[in-house]
Amino acid sequence: MLDQAFEALKTYDWGADPNLLKPIDDAIVASHGNADLRGQLEARLAPILTTESSRDAKDFVCRKLMAIGTASSVAALAKLLPQAELSHMARYALERLGVIGVPEARQALRDALAGLSPELQVGVIGSLGVCRDEASVPALAGLLSAADAAVARAAALALGDIRTQDAARALATMDAGATAVGSARTDAMLACAETLLAGGNKAEAMTIYKSFTSENQSKHVRLAATRGMLACAGKSE
Numbered sequence: 001m002l003d004q005a006f007e008a009l010k011t012y013d014w015g016a017d018p019n020l021l022k023p024i025d026d027a028i029v030a031s032h033g034n035a036d037l038r039g040q041l042e043a044r045l046a047p048i049l050t051t052e053s054s055r056d057a058k059d060f061v062c063r064k065l066m067a068i069g070t071a072s073s074v075a076a077l078a079k080l081l082p083q084a085e086l087s088h089m090a091r092y093a094l095e096r097l098g099v100i101g102v103p104e105a106r107q108a109l110r111d112a113l114a115g116l117s118p119e120l121q122v123g124v125i126g127s128l129g130v131c132r133d134e135a136s137v138p139a140l141a142g143l144l145s146a147a148d149a150a151v152a153r154a155a156a157l158a159l160g161d162i163r164t165q166d167a168a169r170a171l172a173t174m175d176a177g178a179t180a181v182g183s184a185r186t187d188a189m190l191a192c193a194e195t196l197l198a199g200g201n202k203a204e205a206m207t208i209y210k211s212f213t214s215e216n217q218s219k220h221v222r223l224a225a226t227r228g229m230l231a232c233a234g235k236s237e
Contacts (some may be wrong), residue, residue: 001029006044013056021060028068032054038068049076056084062089066096069103073097078108086184087120091127096129106133115137118148125151129158135236138174141170160188163206168192172211186212193228 005023012021024041031037045061046069048098058080065073074097080090109124110133116124125143128136136158143155159167171189174181193208204208209228212221 008089009048009057010051010053010062011057013054024064026171027174028064031068039070039072042068042070042073044055046073046076047215049080049090058086058098059089062093066093069093069097071097071102074102074104074108077105078112081108081112081124082116082120084117086122087116088123095127095130098133106131106135107187110136110139110194113143114184117148118151120156121148121151125154129154129161132162135163135165137164137166137170140167141173144170144174150179153181156181156184156188158173160184160191163192163195163197163210165192165201168196168208178185190224190228197232202232 001025008016008020008076009024024045027041028038031041042065047066048061049058062077062080062097065077069077071171075096077090077093080086081094083090091109092093092107094109106128108129109128112124113121113128113136121143125140128140140155140159140162143151144154144159146155152174156171159171168189171185171192174185190212193205196208197201203204206229209225209232213229214222217225
C-alpha cells in the first residue's frame with residue numbers, strides 16, 4: 001500500500017481522493033520515536049521535490065517534511081524557495097528545522113535572501129526572525145534600507161525577534177520614514193531592550209528606552225519607555 005501511495009503522489013492534485021496518500025500519513029504517524037523508519041520515509045519524500053512531480057505533490061511533501069524533515073531535506077527544500085507557488089511551504093519546513101536547531105536550514109534561508117523577489121523575501125525574513133538566527137543580523141541590517149517598504153518592515157520585525165545587542169544597534173541606525181516601517185522599528189527596539197534588560201545589560205537597554213521618551217513619540221510608546229527605564233533602575237512605578 002505504501003509503494004502505491006508514493007506512486008500516486010507523483011501526479012497527485014488536491015482534487016483527487018485523499019485516501020490515495022493515507023498510507024504515507026499512516027507511516028509517518030507509525031514512525032514516531034523510530035528515527036530509522038523516519039529516515040527511510042524522508043529519503044523517499046525529499047527527492048520528489050527535485051522531480052517533475054505536480055505542484056500539489058510537492059506541496060504535500062513539504063508539509064510532511066515539516067513533521068519529519070532533518071538536515072537531509074534542506075537542499076531539496078531550499079531549491080523551492082525562489083518558486084512563487086512553493087516557496088512558502090518550503091520555507092515553513094525550513095523554519096521548523098531552524099527552530100529545532102538545524103544550522104543547515106538557517107543557512108539555506110540566509111543564502112536565499114539576496115536572490116528572491118521582495119514578496120518572497122518578506123517571508124524568508126520572517127522565518128529568520130522566528131528562528132532567532134543571530135547570524136542573519138548583518139544581512140537583515142542591510143535590508144532595513146530596502147526600497148520596498150514591506151521588506152524593510154519585515155527586516156525590522158525580524159531583528160526585534162532576534163533581540164541581540166547587534167540587532168538593537170542595527171535598528172538604531174534605521175531611517176524609519178514611513179509610518180508602518182517606523183512603527184515596526186519602535187516595536188522591534190523595545191523588544192530588544194526588554195531582552196537586553198532581562199539578560200542583565202541594563203546600560204544598553206536604558207539607552208534604547210531613553211530614545212523613546214521624547215514628545216514626538218506616541219503616549220503608549222513613552223509609557224513603555226518610562227516603565228523600561230524604571231525597571232533598568234530597579235524601581236517600580
